[in-house]
Amino acid sequence: MAPALPYRDINLLVSPRHYAFRSASSTSAPTLVVERPSGDLRLDNISVQGAKRVSSIAGILGIVKLKLDKYIIIITKARPMGRLRGHMIYNVVATEFLPLRERPLHDPDEDTYLSLLKQFLQNSPIYFSYSLDITNSFQRQSQSDPSAPLWKRADDRFFWNRFIQTDLIDFRSGLSDGTGIRYGQLSDVDPYILPAMYGMLRITPTKVKSTPFTFALITRRSRYRGGTRYFSRGIDEQGHVSNYNETEQIIILNDSTGSLPGFAGGTGMQNGKLKGAGNKDLHVMSFVQTRGSVPVYWSEINNLFYIPRLQVRSVETAVPAARQHFSEQINIYGENYLVNLVNHKGREEKVKKAYEQMVRTLVTSSSEATEADQLTSEEFHIVDPSLKKQQMDKLHYIYFDFHNETKGLQWHRAELLLNHLTDGLVRGQYFSGVEPLGEPSGPLDIRLLQSSVVRTNCMDCLDRTNVVQSMLGRWIATRQLVDAGILQPGQSASDDPEFEFMFRNVWADNADVVSKSYSGTGALKTDFTRTGERTKAGILLDGNNSLTRYIRNNFFDGPRQDAFDLFLGTYLPSFSPSSKLVFVDRRPLVIQAVPYILAASIFMVLVATLSRRLPDSAAWPIRLFLIFWMVVGAWCLRFIYSHGMLYVNWPKLNTPAAATEGYLDALQRAHSDKVIGRFVPATRHQRGFSNVRLGYMEEGKKRIE
Numbered sequence: 264m265a266p267a268l269p270y271r272d273i274n275l276l277v278s279p280r281h282y283a284f285r286s287a288s289s290t291s292a293p294t295l296v297v298e299r300p301s302g303d304l305r306l307d308n309i310s311v312q313g314a315k316r317v318s319s320i321a322g323i324l325g326i327v328k329l330k331l332d333k334y335i336i337i338i339t340k341a342r343p344m345g346r347l348r349g350h351m352i353y354n355v356v357a358t359e360f361l362p363l364r365e366r367p368l369h370d371p372d373e374d375t376y377l378s379l380l381k382q383f384l385q386n387s388p389i390y391f392s393y394s395l396d397i398t399n400s401f402q403r404q405s406q407s408d409p410s411a412p413l414w415k416r417a418d419d420r421f422f423w424n425r426f427i428q429t430d431l432i433d434f435r436s437g438l439s440d441g442t443g444i445r446y447g448q449l450s451d452v453d454p455y456i457l458p459a460m461y462g463m464l465r466i467t468p469t470k471v472k473s474t475p476f477t478f479a480l481i482t483r484r485s486r487y488r489g490g491t492r493y494f495s496r497g498i499d500e501q502g503h504v505s506n507y508n509e510t511e512q513i514i515i516l517n518d519s520t521g522s523l524p525g526f527a528g529g530t531g532m533q534n535g536k537l538k539g540a541g542n543k544d545l546h547v548m549s550f551v552q553t554r555g556s557v558p559v560y561w562s563e564i565n566n567l568f569y570i571p572r573l574q575v576r577s578v579e580t581a582v583p584a585a586r587q588h589f590s591e592q593i594n595i596y597g598e599n600y601l602v603n604l605v606n607h608k609g610r611e612e613k614v615k616k617a618y619e620q621m622v623r624t625l626v627t628s629s630s631e632a633t634e635a636d637q638l639t640s641e642e643f644h645i646v647d648p649s650l651k652k653q654q655m656d657k658l659h660y661i662y663f664d665f666h667n668e669t670k671g672l673q674w675h676r677a678e679l680l681l682n683h684l685t686d687g688l689v690r691g692q693y694f695s696g697v698e699p700l701g702e703p704s705g706p707l708d709i710r711l712l713q714s715s716v717v718r719t720n721c722m723d724c725l726d727r728t729n730v731v732q733s734m735l736g737r738w739i740a741t742r743q744l745v746d747a748g749i750l751q752p753g754q755s756a757s758d759d760p761e762f763e764f765m766f767r768n769v770w771a772d773n774a775d776v777v778s779k780s781y782s783g784t785g786a787l788k789t790d791f792t793r794t795g796e797r798t799k800a801g802i803l804l805d806g807n808n809s810l811t812r813y814i815r816n817n818f819f820d821g822p823r824q825d826a827f828d829l830f831l832g833t834y835l836p837s838f839s840p841s842s843k844l845v846f847v848d849r850r851p852l853v854i855q856a857v858p859y860i861l862a863a864s865i866f867m868v869l870v871a872t873l874s875r876r877l878p879d880s881a882a883w884p885i886r887l888f889l890i891f892w893m894v895v896g897a898w899c900l901r902f903i904y905s906h907g908m909l910y911v912n913w914p915k916l917n918t919p920a921a922a923t924e925g926y927l928d929a930l931q932r933a934h935s936d937k938v939i940g941r942f943v944p945a946t947r948h949q950r951g952f953s954n955v956r957l958g959y960m961e962e963g964k965k966r967i968e
Contacts, residue, residue, distance in 0.1 A: 276314035325427025345466030350395035383826035426832030502587030567907025598715035691715025783815035864896035
């Protein structure tokens with residue numbers, strides 16, 4: 264039996280009593296009705312009375328509860344990105360929030376919640392398909408049940424809108440909203456549940472040696488421990504790491520459907536897929552890599568210094584979480600080659616040593632080898648299990664001193680890492696599958712399975728990580744094309760200038776998307792990824808991006824983190840109208856006033872400097888005026904810099920415990936200030952106090968009291 268795929272054409276009907284969603288093409292399909300203002304769901308096989316058609320939408324992204332109301336988030340505009348195996352993939356361009364109350368209630372917190380979510384969705388790279396499970400790699404797709412609904416096949420890690428789809432999924436499963444009332448298995452709801460992926464996706468027709476094929480790159484960001492650069496680091500107690508991304512590089516041979524024409528469907532479409540893919544068998548080859556934060560408890564605490572304060576907790580405390588993390592990675596991917604690119608000296612050394620200690624703890628009787636050269640005393644550091652007794656012995660740790668080896672614009676030296684990974688890459692293979700004859704929509708016939716993965720990290724898992732991942736992607740693409748007979752042994756895909764130009768730019772785009780999602784700016788070192796050379800213009804651009812990161816990470820990332828927490832369900836807004844406002848600035852007024860005094864002093868200095876003095880007027884008054892405001896401005900700058908944690912824009916919803924403690928410490932120091940200390944109320948420091956309201960829990964359904 265063919266699976267119930269999501270509807271491609273949904274009409275939205277609105278009345279004061281309900282919202283109704285109906286498929287325009289499947290006239291026999293029941294209508295999904297959302298009652299107003301309760302949010303109760305039901306299926307109706309008859310026409311909905313009193314409802315007027317408002318628009319045609321691309322899908323329902325989900326339903327979210329805020330403080331005073333529920334909102335249905337609909338996709339109003341989607342852009343086609345290209346086809347994989349003939350299945351069109353779309354990018355979410357525009358969304359709309361439908362309030363369940365006919366007269367929306369306004370409240371400062373409610374308005375802020377809505378603003379955060381709308382801004383978040385406006386800037387989020389979210390993709391979906393009506394007929395292809397893009398949350399799973401081609402290898403996992405080939406091993407899944409093709410008869411299951413699309414949302415049930417989705418990889419839970421990359422089902423980005425899983426939390427806001429909870430109401431629809433619970434209703435489909437026969438559960439009313441928390442009441443335990445069963446309605447029966449309502450499989451007719453399946454076509455209304457649309458799984459979406461957050462990340463990067465590019466599909467490009469290309470060729471090597473006049474052989475055309477489709478090249479695609481997909482990066483899927485995990486919905487667990489989602490957040491921004493300095494507010495989400497390391498691992499949590501459930502074994503989820505920050506900035507975890509799975510990147511799949513895909514080559515499709517004999518593919519006549521990789522371009523955009525005909526995306527709107529028609530007689531050539533069947534379940535969102537083109538018929539007639541050509542006479543030759545369609546052949547898919549893919550290779551998966553992952554990246555993720557170092558799996559120990561560590562953080563960097565913003566304090567307005569350019570380099571934040573680094574904290575690494577005892578490795579022993581993180582062993583259960585790391586074991587859980589790597590157990591999942593081994594179950595999914597097989598052998599794990601852990602490539603660590605952080606510096607082996609300076610502030611990053613603590614993170615490197617903690618990672619190595621963690622691997623030694625997990626594997627059985629580890630054996631280690633260290634290599635040095637003229638550039639660095641620790642070019643490579645390899646930790647391997649000497650025995651194969653347990654699951655964790657599938658971990659292989661490889662440290663590479665990236666910065667020292669590539670300094671002086673010697674970026675080609677990054678390929679030294681390949682010498683230590685080649686054997687593992689050859690043993691681990693890649694996925695290869697062929698479309699079965701007569702079943703163009705069916706699962707691929709498996710020819711090869713990838714049995715290992717390279718997990719790469721640096722401090723942020725952004726810039727250095729992407730350089731190495733693109734290098735591995737180029738090596739595996741060459742091997743795949745050689746195995747397919749397109750290249751001869753000894754030849755390289757990069758020998759073709761057109762392919763190499765496309766390849767470099769797609770991977771550079773991947774670096775920018777992943778970096779912008781986490782740090783707020785494009786990636787560093789993309790000049791090397793795009794051109795193969797480190798340029799002075801690229802260094803200047805990196806300097807600009809680094810400065811922008813500093814500003815965004817200190818003054819703008821708090822609301823971004825709040826938006827992640829709202830969308831992913833790690834924070835549940837209070838439903839009490841009388842509850843204390845969440846987003847009110849509760850710092851002492853004198854602390855809030857210092858930046859405004861600084862701005863006023865800068866304005867006064869500019870006025871005094873640019874004003875024209877009359878010829879017969881005395882100079883000393885304006886000089887005193889200028890000196891006074893310069894002294895005031897200098898004091899304000901010193902105060903802000905010395906008490907930086909008071910001026911970082913922290914997340915308001917799930918504030919990190921270390922941030923709360925640091926804030927209280929800074930407030931105590933401000934109370935001792937000789938100038939304004941008397942206006943700062945004294946606070947009793949409560950070590951370990953935090954205003955974190957919710958821990959990270961599955962779907963945010965439970966609360967920690």
